[in-house]
Amino acid sequence: MATMFEAWQDVLRRIDEAVVSIQRPRDSVRLLAVSKTFPAESVRALYGHGQHAFGENYVQEFIAKREALADLDGIEWHFIGPLQSNKTRSVAEGADWVHAIDRLKIAERLSAQRPDACGELNVCLQVNVSGETSKSGVAPDGVAALAAEVAALPRLKLRGLMCIPEPTDDKRKLSSQFALLRKLQQGLNDLGYQLDTLSMGMSADLDIAIAEGATLVRIGTAIFGQRTAAH
Numbered sequence: 664m665a666t667m668f669e670a671w672q673d674v675l676r677r678i679d680e681a682v683v684s685i686q687r688p689r690d691s692v693r694l695l696a697v698s699k700t701f702p703a704e705s706v707r708a709l710y711g712h713g714q715h716a717f718g719e720n721y722v723q724e725f726i727a728k729r730e731a732l733a734d735l736d737g738i739e740w741h742f743i744g745p746l747q748s749n750k751t752r753s754v755a756e757g758a759d760w761v762h763a764i765d766r767l768k769i770a771e772r773l774s775a776q777r778p779d780a781c782g783e784l785n786v787c788l789q790v791n792v793s794g795e796t797s798k799s800g801v802a803p804d805g806v807a808a809l810a811a812e813v814a815a816l817p818r819l820k821l822r823g824l825m826c827i828p829e830p831t832d833d834k835r836k837l838s839s840q841f842a843l844l845r846k847l848q849q850g851l852n853d854l855g856y857q858l859d860t861l862s863m864g865m866s867a868d869l870d871i872a873i874a875e876g877a878t879l880v881r882i883g884t885a886i887f888g889q890r891t892a893a894h
């Protein structure tokens with residue numbers, strides 16, 4: 664079995680190949696290592712190899728891991744899970760990024776609770792690109808309105824859009840859902856926003872996401888291995 668280090672290197676290679684094949688600059692896609700359900704020691708080990716950006720989904724687990732790893736200089740924490748309004752404070756205080764903003768109330772709380780000393784909190788709006796009713800995310804036709812509201816909040820910095828496409832092996836469907844996110848982002852930038860982040864692509868579809876313009880891929884399984892049930 665491959666070690667975590669080898670798996671991480673494989674992912675970096677996959678990113679590189681995808682980026683090169685569409686002739687984008689090598690540094691135009693960042694890897695976010697999604698460490699949810701895996702122990703702080705795995706994060707520490709990967710950090711030691713040079714991976715500095717990590718993603719977490721669950722507030723309690725995020726707090727615990729962040730504390731356990733507080734000695735790691737320059738580690739960057741991305742909160743990528745859905746966020747309930749009564750749990751925003753520790754994320755506002757401890758995260759560098761939040762990816763799954765899909766309503767104003769959450770954004771308002773994060774902005775109000777963000778300590779001045781931390782600088783702006785980078786945020787992405789999660790968009791429901793598949794139209795599945797069970798999916799979180801703002802509907803495509805609501806993106807412009809939410810972007811305007813979030814961009815006006817003082818301690819948040821709107822960086823871009825994020826999506827989780829429909830779970831399917833149909834590459835054309837995945838491509839078209841990623842392309843929709845890119846189109847929405849382009850539409851905002853045409854209105855004068857300066858969004859630089861398209862957070863899309865996971866272990867199974869990072870190549871397709873990069874081909875459609877991803878700038879940040881969120882990879883768990885392909886680095887850390889299978890998660891156990893319930894996650």
Ligand SMILES: *Cc1c(COP(=O)(O)O)cnc(C)c1O
Nearest residue numbers: 697743865866881882883884885
């Ligand atoms: C768990 C998770 C990931 C990582 O998914 P893998 O398929 O394990 O790479 C990415 N993004 C979000 C929002 C997640 O919840």
